[in-house]
Amino acid sequence: MQITVNGSAHKVEVEEDMPLLWVLRDELKLTGTKFGCGGGFCGACTIHLDGQPVRACLTPVSFAEGKQITTVEGLSIYGDHPLQLAWIEHNVPQCGYCQSGQLMSAAALLQQTPNPDDKQIDQAMTGNLCRCGTYPRIKSAISAAAKMKAAAKIKRAAAKEGNADA
Amino acid sequence: MPDTTVKNIHRRQFLKLTGLSAGGLVLGANLPGWQPAWAAGLEKNSELNLFVSIDSDDTVSVVCHRSEMGQGIRTGLSQIVADELEADWQKVNVVQGLGDKRYGDQNTDGSRSVRRFYDTMRRMGASARTMLERAAAQRWEVPAGECRAENHFIVHTPSGRRLSFGELAEAAAGQPVPEEKDLRLKDSGQFKYIGKPVNTVDTPDMVVGRAQFGQDVAVDDMLIASIERAPVLGGKIIKLDDSAARKVKGVVAVEQLDGGAEPPLFKPLSGVAVLAYNTWTAQKGRKLLDITWSETGHSQHDSDAYLKELKQAVQEPGKTIINHGDVDTALAGASRSHSATYTVPYLAHAAMEPLAATAQVSEGACEVWACVQDPQSVQQNVASALGLKPEQVKVNVTLLGGAFGRKSKPDFVVEAALLARKIQRPVKVVWSREDDMRHDYYHAASAAHFQAGFNGDGKVESWLQRTAFPSISGTFQAGVDRPSNSELRLGLADMPFAIPNRRTETQRADYHTRIGWLRSVSNIQNAFGVCSFADELAYSVGRRPDEFLLELIGSDRHINPSQGDYKYDNYGEDLKKFPVDTARLKQVLRRVAAKADLNMRGDHEKNAGEGWGIAVHRSFLSYVGIASKVQVRDGQLKILEMHCAADVGLVVNPDRVRSQMEGAMIFGMSLALMGEIKMQNGAVVNSNFHDYPLLRMHQCPPLSVELIASEEPPAGVGEPGVPPVAPSITNAIFAASGQRISELPINKHLKIG
Numbered sequence: 001m002q003i004t005v006n007g008s009a010h011k012v013e014v015e016e017d018m019p020l021l022w023v024l025r026d027e028l029k030l031t032g033t034k035f036g037c038g039g040g041f042c043g044a045c046t047i048h049l050d051g052q053p054v055r056a057c058l059t060p061v062s063f064a065e066g067k068q069i070t071t072v073e074g075l076s077i078y079g080d081h082p083l084q085l086a087w088i089e090h091n092v093p094q095c096g097y098c099q100s101g102q103l104m105s106a107a108a109l110l111q112q113t114p115n116p117d118d119k120q121i122d123q124a125m126t127g128n129l130c131r132c133g134t135y136p137r138i139k140s141a142i143s144a145a146a147k148m149k150a151a152a153k154i155k156r157a158a159a160k161e162g163n164a165d166a
Numbered sequence: 167m168p169d170t171t172v173k174n175i176h177r178r179q180f181l182k183l184t185g186l187s188a189g190g191l192v193l194g195a196n197l198p199g200w201q202p203a204w205a206a207g208l209e210k211n212s213e214l215n216l217f218v219s220i221d222s223d224d225t226v227s228v229v230c231h232r233s234e235m236g237q238g239i240r241t242g243l244s245q246i247v248a249d250e251l252e253a254d255w256q257k258v259n260v261v262q263g264l265g266d267k268r269y270g271d272q273n274t275d276g277s278r279s280v281r282r283f284y285d286t287m288r289r290m291g292a293s294a295r296t297m298l299e300r301a302a303a304q305r306w307e308v309p310a311g312e313c314r315a316e317n318h319f320i321v322h323t324p325s326g327r328r329l330s331f332g333e334l335a336e337a338a339a340g341q342p343v344p345e346e347k348d349l350r351l352k353d354s355g356q357f358k359y360i361g362k363p364v365n366t367v368d369t370p371d372m373v374v375g376r377a378q379f380g381q382d383v384a385v386d387d388m389l390i391a392s393i394e395r396a397p398v399l400g401g402k403i404i405k406l407d408d409s410a411a412r413k414v415k416g417v418v419a420v421e422q423l424d425g426g427a428e429p430p431l432f433k434p435l436s437g438v439a440v441l442a443y444n445t446w447t448a449q450k451g452r453k454l455l456d457i458t459w460s461e462t463g464h465s466q467h468d469s470d471a472y473l474k475e476l477k478q479a480v481q482e483p484g485k486t487i488i489n490h491g492d493v494d495t496a497l498a499g500a501s502r503s504h505s506a507t508y509t510v511p512y513l514a515h516a517a518m519e520p521l522a523a524t525a526q527v528s529e530g531a532c533e534v535w536a537c538v539q540d541p542q543s544v545q546q547n548v549a550s551a552l553g554l555k556p557e558q559v560k561v562n563v564t565l566l567g568g569a570f571g572r573k574s575k576p577d578f579v580v581e582a583a584l585l586a587r588k589i590q591r592p593v594k595v596v597w598s599r600e601d602d603m604r605h606d607y608y609h610a611a612s613a614a615h616f617q618a619g620f621n622g623d624g625k626v627e628s629w630l631q632r633t634a635f636p637s638i639s640g641t642f643q644a645g646v647d648r649p650s651n652s653e654l655r656l657g658l659a660d661m662p663f664a665i666p667n668r669r670t671e672t673q674r675a676d677y678h679t680r681i682g683w684l685r686s687v688s689n690i691q692n693a694f695g696v697c698s699f700a701d702e703l704a705y706s707v708g709r710r711p712d713e714f715l716l717e718l719i720g721s722d723r724h725i726n727p728s729q730g731d732y733k734y735d736n737y738g739e740d741l742k743k744f745p746v747d748t749a750r751l752k753q754v755l756r757r758v759a760a761k762a763d764l765n766m767r768g769d770h771e772k773n774a775g776e777g778w779g780i781a782v783h784r785s786f787l788s789y790v791g792i793a794s795k796v797q798v799r800d801g802q803l804k805i806l807e808m809h810c811a812a813d814v815g816l817v818v819n820p821d822r823v824r825s826q827m828e829g830a831m832i833f834g835m836s837l838a839l840m841g842e843i844k845m846q847n848g849a850v851v852n853s854n855f856h857d858y859p860l861l862r863m864h865q866c867p868p869l870s871v872e873l874i875a876s877e878e879p880p881a882g883v884g885e886p887g888v889p890p891v892a893p894s895i896t897n898a899i900f901a902a903s904g905q906r907i908s909e910l911p912i913n914k915h916l917k918i919g
Contacts, residue, residue: 015415018446026390026444031382032375034567035445036518037599041855044518072375084373091365091821094236094829096372097379097518097567122864129855131518131568132236133832135866137825 006074043128094132212339224332231263235566238822250291252315265541265561277882363821380537388592398848400462416447476613484671491667496628500619513609519567539574607682640677657692664720693889712759754791757811779897781890786882834891
């Protein structure tokens with residue numbers, strides 16, 4: 001089977017029903033995607049399939065064939081996705097175990113809803129458990145990242161305009 | 167110096183101690199140009215003492231010998247060392263220490279890391295700094311007193327000459343270790359890092375998925391084991407049919423683990439392990455095992471029936487542990503009296519990372535990589551299981567994906583070691599969520615009964631508290647049938663009220679499942695009882711809870727709860743250094759009361775079903791108050807806001823202390839609202855987060871944390887936020903609705919919004 005993870009193609013010799021979670025973790029050694037419950041209850045294994053957030057523990061590898069798989073390792077090339085920067089600025093993680101999944105759910109949210117309100121954040125993030133209790137900081141960091149993204153967009157637009165003027 | 171002495175050790179020893187020799191790293195070829203936190207490199211360093219080494223490139227490496235589970239200890243302890251060392255924080259590298267008794271205590275529980283090692287770490291930093299200063303003095307041929315460390319340089323004050331730490335590292339390592347009396351410690355006004363919200367050192371790795379936890383360890387040639395364990399304590403394998411499991415493609419071996427001994431200690435349970443090349447295959451094979459387990463003395467255990475028995479038991483006179491005055495006479499003559507009974511069910515730790523351990527066994531040696539709170543206990547338990555000496559067991563501590571007490575019990579590491587020896591290749595044991603939920607060392611189910619009598623002036627004259635729960639001691643010795651004195655010290659014996667007649671009793675509670683410590687331990691049920699009952703008393707005489715509590719606590723004083731044979735151990739600390747100080751308790755009480763509107767009660771309609779509750783509690787030498795605002799409408803509860811005031815003594819990293827208090831509030835809400843492990847026929851019924859739910863983001867109200875500025879010695883942080891949370895919520899529910907919830911969890915009585 002061939003799958004594409006973070007832009008790279010990988011050949012894997014596994015059973016078709018093996019959840020993507022274990023293909024990523026055991027076969028490709030991409031351990032950023034975490035095993036939390038194996039039943040879709042906790043969100044620690046959240047990844048993107050063609051940009052959509054899914055639980056890797058419930059997604060058979062065969063379902064991901066031909067799709068773009070993005071894991072936390074591929075969220076940004078340089079670790080500077082606005083969410084990653086906001087996570088550091090707000091010192092969000094405690095133990096850190098659930099944070100890959102939190103980040104991937106949050107990234108999908110911002111993709112869909114660039115400027116989410118509190119309710120929309122709650123709705124998008126309610127499937128991601130955090131036992132250490134970082135919810136308030138996750139919320140603040142998502143809002144901060146949304147602002148960062150918006151500011152970058154304005155900057156880009158301004159730069160474009162500037163170029164046009166020149 | 168209680169725990170560790172400053173020692174100059176040879177470089178080779180240091181490398182051995184930290185496991186950082188070039189060949190020490192066994193991760194597969196999958197790792198790019200970085201190493202996990204537990205395997206950071208030190209090869210070129212000069213060692214100044216057990217905890218501090220300096221590279222010629224100026225990098226200062228600080229060993230963190232305590233386990234990181236989210237409390238920020240790798241950052242906190244390093245901050246302390248770096249401050250006294252006068253190091254530049256940007257050049258500080260944190261190295262995770264191996265299990266080794268030379269570090270002193272490594273058991274990362276009991277909220278002890280900072281309070282036990284604050285002084286030690288300061289001395290380690292100051293000692294290394296002194297050695298650098300002396301090395302510079304020798305180089306310049308000037309008196310050492312003229313040399314001062316300043317932000318990673320040693321400066322010769324009269325001439326302004328400077329040498330960097332890196333330039334002096336080798337010469338400094340050759341200096342004799344300074345005498346403790348010659349160490350110059352900073353005044354608190356000179357602190358650069360202590361007291362500052364330094365960002366967590368591991369966060370950058372965490373946000374790119376690079377942080378390595380126990381579940382993430384990969385060793386060349388290893389197999390993954392998934393283990394089906396005895397569902398009931400003491401169960402043994404009677405019959406096993408593993409033929410179907412062995413037929414699964416990729417299953418390499420099926421092995422039995424003999425267990426079932428009682429007391430359970432930290433030994434593995436009986437189990438059958440399916441070993442395969444990957445986790446999925448191992449889990450798949452395991453589902454096909456057909457095992458018949460033996461009946462045991464616990465096969466009839468039913469948690470609902472058990473709680474009823476405990477509740478019944480605490481209505482009857484028990485064994486008196488502490489007695490002041492004459493409660494019975496005072497109660498008989500009381501002008502008004504009140505009684506209540508509270509229960510808390512079994513609770514699970516449910517850290518986000520299920521247990522995992524990797525082990526490799528060779529002749530006369532074992533190496534493990536695991537998410538453990540106490541690597542020395544791992545050394546002892548693995549050594550005893552394999553017939554080795556503890557020092558023959560090398561324990562690499564990964565990051566812990568949450569722990570809360572569970573990961574200080576190394577049964578899962580022993581499993582990995584036994585299997586690795588059996589099949590003669592490295593084994594990683596991967597616990598599933600269901601395993602984690604069903605084979606925990608549970609927080610004890612409990613019942614507590616309280617009685618109090620008022621005199622004619624409305625003062626509480628008598629207080630009886632009687633509790634029953636299976637003791638943690640039952641995990642270590644047979645025949646324990648009631649709470650131990652050490653569990654009473656956590657919130658009952660040190661109950662801070664100035665009541666002349668008071669008595670503490672225990673009642674019988676048999677041991678049927680592995681019991682262990684969970685974040686704040688018996689303080690959970692003890693504070694739930696004490697803080698709920700005090701609130702009930704206030705309302706029973708029409709008083710505002712804060713005013714009533716201030717009166718109950720009484721004058722500013724230091725309490726010594728010891729009496730006769732009953733010795734209060736004060737979390738292992740001297741009462742002179744860490745008194746039970748009512749003034750500090752009253753201070754956090756006033757602070758949280760100021761956040762709340764405690765006049766809002768009685769007229770539930772007018773208040774739209776909203777109300778406030780407060781609770782204050784001292785535990786782990788710290789003082790925490792919580793104020794909760796809730797809304798109760800149509801049988802549905804919503805927590806609207808929650809506030810914490812905490813006096814934890816001197817704060818090393820205010821941001822991490824805040825985050826621990828935020829986390830404690832959320833942990834406390836989970837247990838209060840929805841925490842309940844159920845057992846039927848001796849086995850745990852819950853299996854995953856759908857039937858052992860945790861608080862989710864949409865249920866989490868806005869939180870605030872106020873840290874009381876203090877120059878008192880640093881006290882506990884990880885746990886003391888938890889105990890007052892549950893009673894503050896149930897007290898608020900009473901204010902909001904008139905409904906008194908005395909049996910946790912709250913979702914048995916109200917829907918959770």
